[in-house]
Amino acid sequence: MSQTATRVGARHGHSFDLKKYLETRTEAVNRALDAYLPPASTRPATIHKAMRYSLFAGGKRMRPALCLAAAEACGGNESAAMPLACAVECVHTYSLIHDDLPAMDNDDYRRGKLTNHKVFGEGIAILAGDALLTQAFAIAAEFRPTPRYSHDQIFRELTHAGGSLQLIAGQVADLEGEGRKLSASQLRYIHERKTSALLCCAVRLGGMSANCPAPQLKALTDFGHNVGLAFQIIDDILDITQTSEHLGKTAGKDTAAKKATYPSIVGLEKSRRIAKRLTNRAFEALKIFRGRASALEALAIYLLQRDR
């Protein structure tokens, strides 16, 4: 366990069984997603098979887990947060399908399996992404408003994080930055949008499902922002230090595509230090929950220490 992990463990005087937590949450999320999506046999079968292929390709369900854990920290329950957790996962999966296309990152593998367009062809892959994005909003409509948070606020939250100012802005800046020398602040701009925005949205939506008061929502926002930035730095580090086989996707792609990454700008060691500092800041934000945020803390440590 890293220093950070040990510190957190000591602070709360208990160990949290993250493996079990993730197992049960992943199962629950998979069941819910399965129920929210049209069966694979629904006509036209091609599109529903393609949507399900990527949605059930073994994703780690980190965003749904963060969403559910945030709801729990705010005293909410899993079933209220579930539609929002699933909606975020659909947005995430659509963005991966489109990012993997030949016109974008041109990836053949994702999570150790062929990418959507390698199996179904580019036309269907584009449509499967479109359909998952649309489905995300259909699922979000299943959310039951709370006294503080109405349907339209939930939709604004999700469309903002997934839209042209955040998730898509990040992908555009990423595409445009290829082969160019970026400063650390330009890279941070990309990371904040490409990764942090949707992670942050996941925890905020979790809090909103639990009708959290404003100070808790602010704390979740700080937590999500910092964890999201750390997450992307770790991703960049793993792209350099791990094999494709281990990652289940093509390693070394950033270097090959001449993409700026934290390791390429500040080096591996400093990148690791930055990721740890961000994770510590994420922990600080959780103080307000007075020990009820063990799942969020454990997830943050896991995201920092993961090797794939």
Add this chain to the structure above:
Amino acid sequence: MSQTATRVGARHGHSFDLKKYLETRTEAVNRALDAYLPPASTRPATIHKAMRYSLFAGGKRMRPALCLAAAEACGGNESAAMPLACAVECVHTYSLIHDDLPAMDNDDYRRGKLTNHKVFGEGIAILAGDALLTQAFAIAAEFRPTPRYSHDQIFRELTHAGGSLQLIAGQVADLEGEGRKLSASQLRYIHERKTSALLCCAVRLGGMSANCPAPQLKALTDFGHNVGLAFQIIDDILDITQTSEHLGKTAGKDTAAKKATYPSIVGLEKSRRIAKRLTNRAFEALKIFRGRASALEALAIYLLQRDR
């Protein structure tokens, strides 16, 4: 004027100035869309330029006009219907950008201008479509619920029409039907989804913005369904009978792509008769509005008689 047009004119004993109606509505819709979208200079500028390029490429704004006209028929007002009219237009525009991509219909021209990917490249065109789809839901969130229709109902309406069971199902079936011999009923399946679903959604949303009672919503649904089917048959006829220059997009594409169309299955004359019959059925559905649906009637005639 066709027989249908004359009959309708005679029935209501007045002439409707559709040209002026469309001019004022198009202006209002363009102003609203401009206000709903981030300015073209918003960082990253590429994506906002690309979104606006297709959204303001001279579209006829038929779906927004139908939405506003439906609201009017139900005694509602334009400003209440406007976010929904604009949301539908964003869904429509995203679907055109993606349909024109090389992996789909591979079109170079649309509305007399280069298609999005010809100007911005495939990667940005895919993202511009994604961003417009996301923006559609952000705009729909601006709708003010009425006693009968809540935010989540509006979202379900839009995600259903734009999703994998309707709009996207139609595009998939269209792609899969290329080069195959289709029956008239298989073709109708495609038309109902590819075209009719979103047109029907536009008029239904207009009615919902006016808090219309169930019988009016049913009437609008019948109207939209029939007008939508007629619309696509006319589109197929124009693809054969008009030049590319006149249409502003590549004519004869259906024949070149060996796509089944009504004219290819039942011939030009019978196709025209079917389109007229569908338009008549659309008129029948409007009886319930007792003369308050002049704009919807005029739009249906226009869609039947248009030559581009």
